[in-house]
Amino acid sequence: MRIAILTDIHANREAFAAVLADVDQRKVQQIVLLGDIVGYGPDPEWCCARAMQLAGAGALVVQGNHDAAVAKPDTSMNITARRAMDWTRPRLSPGQVAFLSGLPMTHRIGDLLFVHASANDPQDWIYVTSAQRAMPSFRVCQDRVIFCGHVHVPRLISCDINNRVAEQPIPMGNPVPLIRSRRWLAVVGAVGQPRDGRPQAGYAVMDTVRNELSFMRVPYDTATTVAKLRAAGLPESLAMRLQSGA
Amino acid sequence: MRTRPQTGMEIDGFTLGEKLHEGGFATIWDVTHALYRTPLVMKVPKIMDGDDGPTIVGFEVEQMILPRLTGVHVPRVVGVGDFTAMPYIVTERIPGDSMLKLFLDAPSPLSEVIELGARMAAAVHDLHRQHVIHLDLKPENFLQRPTGEMVLVDYGLSRHDQIPDLLAEEFTIPMGTFPYIAPEQYLRSRIDPRSDIFALGAMLYQLATGKYPFGKPEKLRGVKKRLWRDPVPPRALVPDLPEWLQEIILRALEVDPARRYQTAAQMMFDLTHPTQVKLTDRAAKLQQDGFGTVFRRWRKMRRVKGFAAPASVQSQISRAPIMLVAVDLSHEMERLADQLRLNVQRMLVTEPDMRVACVNVIKTHRMAIDNVLDDEGNHMHVSRLVGLKHWAEGIDLGEDRLTYTVLENTDPAAAIIDYARHNHVDHILMGARGHSTTRRYLGSVSSQVVAESHCSVTVIRLRETEDSAAA
Numbered sequence: 259m260r261i262a263i264l265t266d267i268h269a270n271r272e273a274f275a276a277v278l279a280d281v282d283q284r285k286v287q288q289i290v291l292l293g294d295i296v297g298y299g300p301d302p303e304w305c306c307a308r309a310m311q312l313a314g315a316g317a318l319v320v321q322g323n324h325d326a327a328v329a330k331p332d333t334s335m336n337i338t339a340r341r342a343m344d345w346t347r348p349r350l351s352p353g354q355v356a357f358l359s360g361l362p363m364t365h366r367i368g369d370l371l372f373v374h375a376s377a378n379d380p381q382d383w384i385y386v387t388s389a390q391r392a393m394p395s396f397r398v399c400q401d402r403v404i405f406c407g408h409v410h411v412p413r414l415i416s417c418d419i420n421n422r423v424a425e426q427p428i429p430m431g432n433p434v435p436l437i438r439s440r441r442w443l444a445v446v447g448a449v450g451q452p453r454d455g456r457p458q459a460g461y462a463v464m465d466t467v468r469n470e471l472s473f474m475r476v477p478y479d480t481a482t483t484v485a486k487l488r489a490a491g492l493p494e495s496l497a498m499r500l501q502s503g504a
Numbered sequence: 505m506r507t508r509p510q511t512g513m514e515i516d517g518f519t520l521g522e523k524l525h526e527g528g529f530a531t532i533w534d535v536t537h538a539l540y541r542t543p544l545v546m547k548v549p550k551i552m553d554g555d556d557g558p559t560i561v562g563f564e565v566e567q568m569i570l571p572r573l574t575g576v577h578v579p580r581v582v583g584v585g586d587f588t589a590m591p592y593i594v595t596e597r598i599p600g601d602s603m604l605k606l607f608l609d610a611p612s613p614l615s616e617v618i619e620l621g622a623r624m625a626a627a628v629h630d631l632h633r634q635h636v637i638h639l640d641l642k643p644e645n646f647l648q649r650p651t652g653e654m655v656l657v658d659y660g661l662s663r664h665d666q667i668p669d670l671l672a673e674e675f676t677i678p679m680g681t682f683p684y685i686a687p688e689q690y691l692r693s694r695i696d697p698r699s700d701i702f703a704l705g706a707m708l709y710q711l712a713t714g715k716y717p718f719g720k721p722e723k724l725r726g727v728k729k730r731l732w733r734d735p736v737p738p739r740a741l742v743p744d745l746p747e748w749l750q751e752i753i754l755r756a757l758e759v760d761p762a763r764r765y766q767t768a769a770q771m772m773f774d775l776t777h778p779t780q781v782k783l784t785d786r787a788a789k790l791q792q793d794g795f796g797t798v799f800r801r802w803r804k805m806r807r808v809k810g811f812a813a814p815a816s817v818q819s820q821i822s823r824a825p826i827m828l829v830a831v832d833l834s835h836e837m838e839r840l841a842d843q844l845r846l847n848v849q850r851m852l853v854t855e856p857d858m859r860v861a862c863v864n865v866i867k868t869h870r871m872a873i874d875n876v877l878d879d880e881g882n883h884m885h886v887s888r889l890v891g892l893k894h895w896a897e898g899i900d901l902g903e904d905r906l907t908y909t910v911l912e913n914t915d916p917a918a919a920i921i922d923y924a925r926h927n928h929v930d931h932i933l934m935g936a937r938g939h940s941t942t943r944r945y946l947g948s949v950s951s952q953v954v955a956e957s958h959c960s961v962t963v964i965r966l967r968e969t970e971d972s973a974a975a
Contacts, residue, residue, distance in 0.1 A: 414668070419560065419587050426668035434667050435568045438586035439560070 260285055261367065261464045263446050265292030265374070265407025266322070267309070269299030269346065270450030270500070273459035274308060276478035277449050284463055290365065292407040292446060293322025293374035295358065297339060298496055299450055300486035302346045306354040313357075321361035322374040322408065323383040329359035334383075338493045345492060368466065371401035375408040377443075383408065389415045389423040392443045396423065403436055403464070403471075404443040411454040412447035412462075412473050416440040433470035444471055451496075457503035507590040509533055509548045516585060518546060518594055529559050529660070535594060540582060543597035548590060561670050562660030563591055568667055569659045570595070573634055576653040577627040598647040598655045607643040607707070611714040611742060618749070621708045622775040627654035628704060629768035629928055632697045635817050637663045639694065641703035642681045643710075663694045665816040678724065683716040687731045687759050688811050690724075696813040697820050698761035701771060705756025705764070712749065713741040717757060731759055731808065732801040737789040747787035748778050754786040761811050766824030766857045769928035773826060773859065774904070776927070782904030824857035825930035830920050830953075831864050832935060833891040840935040841895055843964050847933060848899055859905040862896050863923060864888045865916040885910050917952035925958055932961045938968060 262281040267274045281289065295309045296302040313319050323332060327343050328350060335343065350358070363380040365372040376384040377395035386392050386406060392415040395404050414426045418440050426434070436442045447460025454460075458475040465471075480500050487497045507513070509531060513520045521534035524545065535546040549563040570593060571581045579595035603620075606612065612620070624646060631638055638645070640661040647655040661679050663669055671679070671694065678690045686702035693699065709717040717735035721727050735757060738750045752774050758764045765771040774781050793801075814820035829848055831841055852858060866884060892908045899906060913919035924932055936950040954961045 416668075416670075418564075420557075426670075429666045429668075432666040435571065437564055437567045438584070439564050439567065439591060 259287045259367075259466045261288045261290055261370075261466065262286040263290045263292060263372070263405050263444075263462045263464060264449050265446045265461075266294040266410055266448035266450055267291070267296075267299075267305050268294055268324070268448065268450035269296045269302040269305045270459075270483055271299070271301035271304045272480070272483045273450045273476075273478045274305050276476045277459050277461050278308075280474065280476045281461070281463075286463065288367065289317040290367075290372050290405070291317060291319040292372060292405060293320050293361065294324045294407065294448075295319075295322070296328065296346050296350070297322075297324030298342045298492075300483065300490045300492060302349055303351070303354070305450075306350060306358065310354070310357050318365040318367070318372065319361055320365055320372055320374050321358070321363055325358040325361055328355055338495055342492055342496065345490065366401065369402035370464065370466070371399055371404045373404065373406050375406055377401070377404050377406070385409050386413065386415075386443065386445050387411075389425040392417075393423050395443055396421070396441055402438070402441055404441075405446060405462070405464075406443070407446050407448065409445050409453075410448040410451055411445065412460055413445040414471075414473075415443045415445075417442070428473050430473055430475060433465070433468070433472045435468075435470050438469070442471075444473075447473065447475075451499060452503040453499070455502070455504045457501060509546070509590060509592075515590060515592070516583060518544070518583065518592075520546065529562065534597070537582070537594075543599070544582060544594050545597040546592050546594045548592045551591070563593075565662060565670050566659040567591075567593060568670070569636055569662050569664045572664065572667075573631070573636065575630055575634070576649065576651075577630040577656055579647075579655055579657060598649060598657075600648055600650075602657075603643040603646040603648070607710055610711050612711050614712075614745070614749070617708060617712045618775055618778070620711065621704070621752075622772050623652065623654045624707065625704055625768045625772035625775065626928070627656050628700050629772065631656055632700070632768060632817050632821055635665045637665075637695070637697045637817055638700050638703075639663060639689065640680055640684075641700055641707065642684050643707065665695065665818065669694060678727070682721045682727050683710075683718065685727060686761070688761060688813070690727050690731070691808070691810045693810055693813055695816070696761050696811075697768075697817045698764050698766065701756050701764045701768060702758075702761075704768065704771065705753055708749075708753050709735065709738055709757065712745055712753065713738050715741060731805040732798055734793050734798075736792055740790050746778070747783055748774075748781040750789070751781055751783050751787040754789070759805070761813070767821055767826075769821075769826055769930075770824060770859050770905075773861070773907075773927055777907055777909075780904075780907040784904075822930070823855060824859070825855060826859045826861060826928060827851070827931045827933060828861045828863055828920065828924050828927075828929045830932065830934035830949075831862055831892060831895050832937075833864055833888060833895065837935065837937070840937075840964065840966055843966060844933060844935055845895065845899060847962070847964055851933075852899070852901065857905075858901075860896075860899065860901060860907070861923075861927065861929065862892050862906065862908050863920065864892050864910050865919045866910060866912045867916050868912050868914050885912075917949045917956070920949070920953050921957050930959050932957055932959060934961070934963060936963045936965045938966070 295305050373380045376386050378398040396417040414428050417423045446462045449459045452460050457480055458477045461474050463472045484497045484500055511520055518535045518537050524534055525532040530547050530549045533546045535544045549559050551559055567584050581595050583594040585592040645658045680689050684703040684706045686699035688696055689699050706717050718730045739745050756764055888910045911919040934950050950963045
C-alpha cells in the first residue's frame, strides 16, 4: 500500500490543492493528515472542508495544536499564531469547529504510527528537532515507523538495535528504504508553511510493500496565497515566510 | 541473543540446507523455498552477542542497497529478515566459485587478463550507473554467470549516493580490503566511484603478474604508503606484457583519482580496443620511481587530506561520457561532417572528460563478394580510417580519448546501435541527410538509430537553403 502523509496545511489552499493533485499522480491508496489543517493561512474554511471531505472518503486525520486551539485557546502559542487564530476562529462553521476539536491524537496502520508532534505526550506538542529529541518517541511505543509533523522541517531519524538514534540525510524525491533492522521516525515537511529554506509544499509517500519512504516537494502558486494573506490583514511575517520557505 | 542458523532450520518459508561458506562476518547457506524453483542462498551475518557495530551496520547497508539493484551484474534478492528472529538476505544462487581461485593461480594468460578485465569493468560500470560504489572490490566478490556476465556480491561497505550512508556516521577508520583499497578510501572518502577503478587496476595487476601492486599490508600504516610509493611496473615482472596493458593498469592505479580512468566504461573501452590505447610514460616504465621522486612525493602526500571528489556517482558518469560520432565521409556530406565536428568541439567545452569514438560504417552487400579495394585500388578499410582521422583533426582531445573505428555491415544503423551497446556509449551524435521522398519511404539510418538505440541520440541536420529545398 502507498500512503501519502500530509501535515501542517495551515489554511494554505493553493499548497494543499497542489499537493493533492500531485498525490493523485502517485497511485496512493491512503491519505493521512497529521494535523494543523488551519492556523496562519488565509483559507481555513476551504482547507477544513477539503480535509472533512477526505476524511469522509477514508483519509485518517490526527489533531494538531492549531486545530485544538480553535475550540480551546492555547496560551503557549506565540503572538503571530494567536493573532492568526483569532482571525481564523469566527470564519469556521460550528461543524468545522466540531470536526477539528474532535480529532484523535494518534492513528495507526499496521506498524506505522501517525501523530502531529511526538509519540511521547502528544498533547504537549513537543518539537522533534534533533535525533536526541526523537529518543522519547522511540521509548514510549513499539511502532516501527513514527510519522509526525509540527516542526515544518523534514527530518529522518533512525534507532538501531542498540537503541542508538541517528539523523539520516534526506535524499529529496528519492525513496529511502526503511530497513526493518531499525525503527524510524520521520518528521514530514509542511504542506502550507515550509521552514527548511525551500518554499515548495512538502509531503511524504510511504510504500509499505517496498518499505520505502519518499520525501516530496511540490511547487505551488505562493504569490496568490501571499496576496490573500495581505488582503486579510494577517501578519506580514507570515507572507514573508511563505515566499522564502524559512 | 537470537536464533543461530543451522541445517534444517525453517524461517519465513525458507529451509536451510548445507552451509556453503563461512567467512569472517557471515555464513552462506543453501536454501530452498516452496515458491522458488531457482537455487537460492542465504547470507546470515555473524553477530556476536553484545555490541557488534561494524557487522550489524554492514549488514544493514547491504539490506538497504542490494534490493534496489537490478540487472545481470547483481544477484536478485528474494527475501530479507530483520533482527527479531534472525537477520538474513536471500538471493538467487550464482553457480560456481568466485574469481578467487583464478587470482591465486595468477599470472594468467594475456588473453584471459584482457577478457576478464573487460567483463569485470562492465559489471562495475553497471553498478555505478545504478548510483552504487562497491568500495570493496576483490576477487572473492566477483562471481560469474554461466552466460559469462560477472556478478558483484557483498555490499556491506558500499555506498548508494541517493540513500543515507549508515557507515559514514558510525566509523572513522578506513574500510576496505588492504591490497585493493584506493588511496582516497584510506583518507576516508566514500563518495568517489573512481575508488572502484583503482581496485580494478589492482586486480588486473595481480591477474597479469601474480603479485599485489602494493603487497599485502597487515596494518593500516602499510596502506598509506601507496599515496607516494608507486608499484613495480608490471612489465618489470612479466617482460612480454604489452605496453598498452601496462598503460591501462598503471593509469587505473594513479594516486589522484583525477588521473585515473574517469569511468569503468572508459577503462573497458581501452581493454577492448588495445590498438587504440595511447601510450604515455606509464607504458614504457620498467622500474619504480627513484628515491628522489618518491621522497618528494612523500613530503607532499603525507599531509594530504583528500582528493577532489565528484558530487555524486551520477555526476561522475555523466561528466565522463563516451560519445559515438558516426561520420559519413562521402563527398556530398562534407558540410554535414563539418557541422558534426563543430558540435563535438562544442560539447567538449561542457564535458571535458568526454571520450569520443569516431565511427564510420562501410556498407557491405549481402550476396556479392565485396570488393575491398576502391576504384583507385586503395584498401577501403584503411582509406576510411585515414578519412576519419583527417575529419577529427581540430578536435582537441589530449592523451587517449579519441578513437577511430571502421565497421562493416549490411545494415549501417544496426552496426552503430550494436557498437554503442557493446561499448557502453552514452550518447550518439550523427548527421541526417536532407529530406526527400525516397528517404521518407525507405527510412534513414539516423531515424533507425534514434528509434532503436539504448542511449541518447543527437541528430545534426543542415538547414536547407532556399535553392536546395526547391531542387
